[in-house]
Amino acid sequence: MKSEEIIQNVTEEKKAVEPRTDKEKERVINRLKRVEGQVRGLQNMVENDRYCMDILIQLSAVQSALKKVGFSVMERHAKTCMTHSIKDGNEEEVIDELLAVINQYSK
Structure with a gap:
């Protein structure tokens, strides 16, 4: 399954x-x-009209905060949803899904 199809799924x-x-x-x-x-x-x-550097620093903080939220959701997904799916015999699908999400998330 292609990465785009996995992301759509x-x-x-x-x-x-x-x-x-x-x-x-x-x-x-x-x-x-x-x-x-x-x-x-x-x-x-x-x-x-705040100074551009102040805005950029704050933008960086927002991006960092969102990444932390994303990683916490991803961690929970790995510990619960993926574990259940692997136990149900869907290892390949789970790995493909995780890799696609990581690829999308790291852009």
């Missing part, structure tokens, strides 16, 4: 194999809200 709306706990949801949502606040701060910086 991944982006179809699916439920988590193992539902996230309330604590897991809260942790991810809090991080995303923090990123949302940083993005709003960036908008204000642009509106207020």
Whole structure:
């Protein structure tokens, strides 16, 4: 299966194999809200004609924060969803999916 097909399959709306706990949801949502606040701060910086380097530094912080959220979601996926799929005998599909997501995520 080609990487594009795998990504298309991944982006179809699916439920988590193992539902996230309330604590897991809260942790991810809090991080995303923090990123949302940083993005709003960036908008204000642009509106207020802040120095370009200040904006770039803040942009870098937002990108870093989003990557951390992504890695935490990926870690949970590896520990739960992938583990269940491998136990069900879908090793090759799981590995292809993970590699496609990592490839997409690292762009």
